[in-house]
Amino acid sequence: MKRAGRLLLPFLTVAWLATAAVACRSSEPAPAAGAGGAGLAAPDKKELAQELVSSAENSTLDWRGQYGYVEDIGDGQGYTAGIIGFCTGTHDLLTLVEHYTKAHPDNGLARYLPALREVDGTDSHAGLDPGFPAAWKAEAKVAAFRAAQDEERDRTYFDPAVRRAERDGLGTLGQFIYYDAMVMHGPGTGPDGFYGLRTRAMKEADTPAEGGDETAYLDIFLDGRRALMKSQRAHRDTSRLDTAQRRFLYDGNLSLRTPLTWRVYGETYRVG
Structure with missing residues (x-):
């Protein structure tokens, strides 16, 4: 259950959002994520995921500088x-x-x-x-404590999010969307937690594992998350969705191919 980031700037209206067409704390038990190193658990994609989260959580791509x-x-x-x-x-x-x-x-x-x-x-x-x-x-200057932070991140957030997304039939972008939601909202089953968001989205759209369209399902999930964030004073800036995750989705980049460009809190970030 996390912060929206160190900076809270007013919501930015982005022109491309208006014209883009869509072509998308108790936790559920889950085994280790990323069988075979595919999807978000592949080393390069996991690194990208940490950079994406850090851009929203810490206003920097240097996530290793945040221990x-x-x-x-x-x-x-x-x-x-x-x-x-x-x-x-x-x-x-x-x-x-x-x-x-x-x-x-x-x-x-x-x-x-x-x-x-x-x-x-x-x-x-x-x-x-x-x-x-x-x-x-x-x-945080001690290597063992830095390793402990990595392990707790994976155990509590990354592994459960990726595994749940895999079971829902989601690709790399969908796995990241789940992970970022798990980081901010926590793995709770109530209305403010990740599993609560997922339950509401599944009432409106089928997951790919249920035969639904991946882009349509993720679009509904992001709608629900955006509404939740807007209802919370500390999370009202939704640019981590509007000018990052939704942008990747509307671009059809379900595999999170690089290079990537996105904006959070008015700052532009690029990877690849």
């Missing part, structure tokens, strides 16, 4: 930190530190575990200030 990021962005989720925006208020940061501490009990964040358990589910900093941000940044 030490920590900030309270005022979205009601406490501190947001690390490569995928783990939050003190949404359980994933607590889970990360617990897993890391089992393997590395003397790490610099272990002393904050009691406070992290107390504030879980709230925006409170009780027991975390003033030292937690500095401790996070210091620990």
Whole structure:
């Protein structure tokens, strides 16, 4: 359950959207994603996925530079930190530190575990200030903690999203659309979570696995996600959908071929 990004700029109306034609926290158990290295789990596509997410979450393509990021962005989720925006208020940061501490009990964040358990589910900093941000940044210099962030990202977000998309018959773009939704909204089954979004989309359109059109289904999914984001103060800038994911979809780029150009929060990014 994540932030919309460090910058929240007004929604940008884009001319091509008006004329483009469409030719598209409890989690569901899932095994490891990307059998055979296909789709988004292929190394080059997984790297691209991290860059796309980082452009929206951190306003940079340099996702590896975000291990030490920590900030309270005022979205009601406490501190947001690390490569995928783990939050003190949404359980994933607590889970990360617990897993890391089992393997590395003397790490610099272990002393904050009691406070992290107390504030879980709230925006409170009780027991975390003033030292937690500095401790996070210091620990992010340790290779084992960076690896732990990668592993928690994959276990909680990337692998479940890709596997679910594969089961729904979606290609690489659809897998990324699921992943980005999982990152921002969390793998919840309620109306504000990823699985809630998927359930609503499936009421309006069949997935490719059900015989539906992939582009039409993804278009409906993005419609639902955009409506949800607009209802949330911290997520009202929907450019990560409107001038990125929807653009790829309307271009017919279901395999996320590079080169890619997209815009988030008014900034243009290019890969390939």
